[in-house]
Amino acid sequence: MQLTLGHYYHGNSVLHRLDPRIKIIVVVLFMVVIFLLNHPIAIAAFGIFLFVMIAVAKVPLKSILRSVRAVLFIAIFAFIVNILTVDAGVVLWRLGSLTLSTGGLWNGFKLALRLFYLVVTSSLFLTLTTTPIKIADGLEKLLKPLERLRFPAHELAMMMSIALRFVPTLVEETDKIMKAQSSRGANYDTGNIFQKAKGMVSMLVPLFVSSFKRADDLAIAMEARCYQGGTGRTKLHPLILKTSDTLFFIGALVFIGILLTAEYMLPPLVFAGGI
Amino acid sequence: MTNLITVNDVGFSYKSYDSDPVQAIEHVSFEVAAGEYVAILGRNGSGKSTLAKLLNGLELPEYGNVVTAGYDTTDDRMIFEIRRNCGMVFQNPDNQIVGTTVEEDVAFGPENLGVPLPELAERVTSSLTAVGLREKYDTSPSALSGGQKQKLAIAGVLAMRPSCLVLDEATAMLDPVSREELLALVLDLRATQGLTVINITHHMEEVLQADKVLVMDNGHILLTGTPRDIFCNVKEIRRIGLDVPMHTGIVHCLAEGLKQSLIGQEYVECEAAKTVALKLLKEASEDNLLVAAAHLRKNAGRKGYGFDSLEDAATRDVVIEAENLSYIYDGAGITTQALHDISFKVYRGECFGIMGHTGSGKSTLIQHLNGLLRKQKGDLKVLSYDLSRSGDIRTLRRHVGLLFQYPEHQLFAETCREDIAYGPTQLGWSETDVAASVDAAAAIVGLDDAVLNKSPFELSGGQKRRVALAGILSMEPDILILDEPAAGLDPAGRDEIRGYIEKLRAFDITVILVSHNMDELAYLADRILVLNGGRAEICAVPDEIFSRTDILQRCDLSVPRTVGFLQQFIDVLPSLNIYQYDERAAALALVEAMQHNLTAERGTQ
Numbered sequence: 001m002q003l004t005l006g007h008y009y010h011g012n013s014v015l016h017r018l019d020p021r022i023k024i025i026v027v028v029l030f031m032v033v034i035f036l037l038n039h040p041i042a043i044a045a046f047g048i049f050l051f052v053m054i055a056v057a058k059v060p061l062k063s064i065l066r067s068v069r070a071v072l073f074i075a076i077f078a079f080i081v082n083i084l085t086v087d088a089g090v091v092l093w094r095l096g097s098l099t100l101s102t103g104g105l106w107n108g109f110k111l112a113l114r115l116f117y118l119v120v121t122s123s124l125f126l127t128l129t130t131t132p133i134k135i136a137d138g139l140e141k142l143l144k145p146l147e148r149l150r151f152p153a154h155e156l157a158m159m160m161s162i163a164l165r166f167v168p169t170l171v172e173e174t175d176k177i178m179k180a181q182s183s184r185g186a187n188y189d190t191g192n193i194f195q196k197a198k199g200m201v202s203m204l205v206p207l208f209v210s211s212f213k214r215a216d217d218l219a220i221a222m223e224a225r226c227y228q229g230g231t232g233r234t235k236l237h238p239l240i241l242k243t244s245d246t247l248f249f250i251g252a253l254v255f256i257g258i259l260l261t262a263e264y265m266l267p268p269l270v271f272a273g274g275i
Numbered sequence: 276m277t278n279l280i281t282v283n284d285v286g287f288s289y290k291s292y293d294s295d296p297v298q299a300i301e302h303v304s305f306e307v308a309a310g311e312y313v314a315i316l317g318r319n320g321s322g323k324s325t326l327a328k329l330l331n332g333l334e335l336p337e338y339g340n341v342v343t344a345g346y347d348t349t350d351d352r353m354i355f356e357i358r359r360n361c362g363m364v365f366q367n368p369d370n371q372i373v374g375t376t377v378e379e380d381v382a383f384g385p386e387n388l389g390v391p392l393p394e395l396a397e398r399v400t401s402s403l404t405a406v407g408l409r410e411k412y413d414t415s416p417s418a419l420s421g422g423q424k425q426k427l428a429i430a431g432v433l434a435m436r437p438s439c440l441v442l443d444e445a446t447a448m449l450d451p452v453s454r455e456e457l458l459a460l461v462l463d464l465r466a467t468q469g470l471t472v473i474n475i476t477h478h479m480e481e482v483l484q485a486d487k488v489l490v491m492d493n494g495h496i497l498l499t500g501t502p503r504d505i506f507c508n509v510k511e512i513r514r515i516g517l518d519v520p521m522h523t524g525i526v527h528c529l530a531e532g533l534k535q536s537l538i539g540q541e542y543v544e545c546e547a548a549k550t551v552a553l554k555l556l557k558e559a560s561e562d563n564l565l566v567a568a569a570h571l572r573k574n575a576g577r578k579g580y581g582f583d584s585l586e587d588a589a590t591r592d593v594v595i596e597a598e599n600l601s602y603i604y605d606g607a608g609i610t611t612q613a614l615h616d617i618s619f620k621v622y623r624g625e626c627f628g629i630m631g632h633t634g635s636g637k638s639t640l641i642q643h644l645n646g647l648l649r650k651q652k653g654d655l656k657v658l659s660y661d662l663s664r665s666g667d668i669r670t671l672r673r674h675v676g677l678l679f680q681y682p683e684h685q686l687f688a689e690t691c692r693e694d695i696a697y698g699p700t701q702l703g704w705s706e707t708d709v710a711a712s713v714d715a716a717a718a719i720v721g722l723d724d725a726v727l728n729k730s731p732f733e734l735s736g737g738q739k740r741r742v743a744l745a746g747i748l749s750m751e752p753d754i755l756i757l758d759e760p761a762a763g764l765d766p767a768g769r770d771e772i773r774g775y776i777e778k779l780r781a782f783d784i785t786v787i788l789v790s791h792n793m794d795e796l797a798y799l800a801d802r803i804l805v806l807n808g809g810r811a812e813i814c815a816v817p818d819e820i821f822s823r824t825d826i827l828q829r830c831d832l833s834v835p836r837t838v839g840f841l842q843q844f845i846d847v848l849p850s851l852n853i854y855q856y857d858e859r860a861a862a863l864a865l866v867e868a869m870q871h872n873l874t875a876e877r878g879t880q
Contacts, residue, residue, distance in 0.1 A: 131375075132375075133375045133376075133379075161373075161374075161375060162373065164375055165372065165373065165374065165375045165416070165417075168415065168417035169369050169417055172417070173684075176679065176684075177684065177685055179642070179647050179679070180677075180678075180679050180682065180684075180685040181685060182647060182672070183645055183647065183672060183676065183677040183678075183679075183747070184672075184685075184697055184698040184701065184746060184747065184750070185669075185672060185673065185697075185698050185701030185702050185750070186697075186701060187669070187701070201687065202685075202687050202697065205687035205688075206684055206685055206686065206687050209687075209732065210684055213370075214367075214369070214370045217365065217367055217370035217371065218370050218371065218373070220328075220333060220365070221363075221365055221370065221371035221373070222373060222383075223333060223358075224331060224333060224358055224362070224363045224365075225358070225362075225373075225383055225384040225387060225431060225432075225435070226355045226358050226359055226384060226387040226388055226435065227383075227387050228355065228387060232389045233386050233387060233389060234385075234386050234389050234390055234391055234392065234395055235382075235386060236378065236379060236382035236386060236392075236395055236396060236399060237379075238392065
């Protein structure tokens with residue numbers, strides 16, 4: 001059984017090949033920028049940039065929409081709350097303390113858009129185009145300086161990668177145990193909550209027992225293969241910054257610079273009610 | 276030759292905080308020369324795995340010392356050099372793979388040793404090439420078969436450039452074909468790369484090519500010698516729950532029947548066994564043969580479920596009827612046809628064998644029989660239930676017990692009694708009925724009260740499996756489906772399970788037995804269905820199946836070892852009935868064929 005975590009989309013685009021460290025840093029920077037942007041032109045520019053990147057990554061729009069769908073409800077909720085509570089710009093309609101104004105509309109729209117930008121940015125640069133193991137590698141390298149403060153960067157990355165390695169194994173095992181217990185009359189689908197919880201015990205206990213056994217075995221196997229923590233380890237696929245990575249990083253910084261300049265230099269648009 | 280490993284009067288015990296220490300190894304001494312193939316043979320729990328861990332410092336001896344590759348294993352500074360030199364492959368393929376891709380896993384060892392690029396990449400490639408997994412370098416390990424996973428583990432060891440490879444029951448969880456392949460690979464590596472091999476196992480077939488065999492029992496080394504020396508001690512080997520090669524067993528049985536001594540004779544090699552057997556038969560007088568036949572007849576023969584012919588079978592109730600059953604798996608856009616138009620019938624009270632390699636559709640087929648998988652195409656009638664209605668499936672499961680491979684993994688309750696009671700309780704039986712069914716089931720598999728009140732997690736592997744079997748029997752099924760019931764057990768454990776299956780006959784339970792093990796199926800099953808690539812090749816009595824060499828060849832299956840050995844006597848004993856499935860029956864057949872020869876000779880004189 002093959003399970004893809006975080007919906008990695010297999011490909012070999014420029015975005016796929018970027019160094020994960022650069023991608024992580026850039027995503028963090030973009031996230032800050034997304035919240036700094038207010039000016040409609042700057043916001044629109046960022047949206048266009050994202051569309052260009054989607055095209056570059058050759059990721060199907062369907063997978064992008066799937067990540068957007070995850071925040072759709074929150075976005076709609078934020079939109080409605082905003083348009084009904086913010087009173088700015090031209091008032092279009094009023095009922096008691098509820099107002100509908102151009103400022104409120106713009107504000108709600110902006111908030112929803114920011115949410116969409118956030119998930120699209122993170123999934124486009126990270127989950128869709130970077131394998132989880134590369135994310136772990138990138139994080140390990142980025143957090144490396146913190147090891148002086150006794151922060152277990154290597155151990156954290158190792159844990160992540162082992163967890164990823166065992167996801168398919170455990171999925172398979174769960175399926176097997178459920179089938180075995182179903183053959184003994186266990187019922188995981190029907191019955192009240194109490195019966196269901198009781199049914200789960202017959203699945204979870206064997207699963208835990210075997211996971212502990214696996215952990216034990218794996219520890220011994222790792223020791224037998226001379227594992228001694230992160231010190232002195234080399235890597236089969238070390239992260240090396242390429243010229244393209246540096247160029248992308250500089251490009252991203254320049255883009256952020258332009259966005260922020262536009263944000264603060266452009267005159268405010270009338271319909272936004274001065275917000 | 277220099278010694279690569281020297282084990283000098285070593286002892287080791289496991290300590291736990293709440294009970295007395297368990298002595299695992301006592302006063303063990305032996306040496307392994309560079310380039311040697313040493314096999315360590317022993318039952319589960321005989322201390323052989325502990326011994327393996329002592330060899331590369333995963334455990335340290337309580338007394339005595341272990342010197343590996345010139346360093347004492349207690350030497351902290353050299354521990355990684357010792358482990359690099361003495362790589363290990365463990366039993367469970369899944370539990371020793373660290374990497375998320377094949378190449379990353381192979382790189383794990385050398386990465387830990389700080390091997391720099393580009394040598395690291397070169398080592399990964401050459402190791403993967405050596406085990407034949409080079410094309411799979413980018414695959415996720417979970418997509419590999421069990422045999423491939425073990426090869427991957429070997430590649431991971433090779434990448435550390437070891438001088439010694441320790442296999443700690445590395446073949447125990449593999450099917451016979453993968454097991455043979457893995458051993459062949461290891462012996463090939465030994466020949467081409469000069470690797471020293473230490474193979475810890477309870478499969479005696481793997482031991483025959485070893486230079487030296489150590490037989491362990493209860494933490495001691497009981498016997499040391501060449502395979503020839505070791506396996507001539509048939510009684511001693513069997514006493515400690517191990518087995519000898521089939522032909523050795525047959526010759527031993529024959530000599531016992533003819534009351535001849537085999538001391539000083541060699542009958543471990545197949546050819547030698549044949550010569551000894553012929554000599555025994557030719558030297559015997561007609562009276563000797565008569566006595567031997569009577570002696571062997573007492574206990575010989577296949578204990579089939581008791582119908583002699585297919586005509587007899589046809590008079591019985593049909594409990595399972597499948598017609599043109601097909602099944603297609605549809606996962607992530609890839610469709611696999613697991614079953615193609617399978618038709619067969621199972622009669623009440625028989626032991627119905629299902630044979631085939633991994634991927635032949637066995638497991639898909641048996642999951643249909645208790646409704647875990649819904650039929651897609653074709654007809655399937657089990658007892659009187661309609662398998663397309665879900666209400667019926669719940670009641671059906673009470674009548675059709677299904678025990679998967681390694682069923683001990685499904686145990687979960689606090690005591691064995693509660694675990695066995697789980698099924699009947701789920702069915703809503705009254706407390707007294709549940710208790711009665713638990714007692715009855717426990718009695719069949721020989722579990723007493725002391726064991727029933729223990730936690731299932733305290734038991735040994737063989738005991739756990741008996742508890743799991745009882746957990747199905749307590750539901751008083753009419754049909755019992757067993758998927759590789761003896762997988763991973765040592766010979767004594769395997770014989771035990773085989774005994775319980777035979778015992779079920781008295782309870783009129785129809786048994787469906789799925790197995791890779793030809794000997795086991797031939798011995799137990801009344802009829803066998805052979806699956807190959809999702810198609811039913813033949814469904815017939817064992818004698819007929821093993822006479823169809825064309826089908827066996829096409830399915831890459833071999834005849835049982837008894838049949839294979841007896842086939843070699845056909846030139847000399849033309850009347851020999853080679854379709855015998857245990858050693859006593861085989862010995863008896865040899866005696867009877869010899870008698871027939873003598874009578875025929877007298878006739879011509």
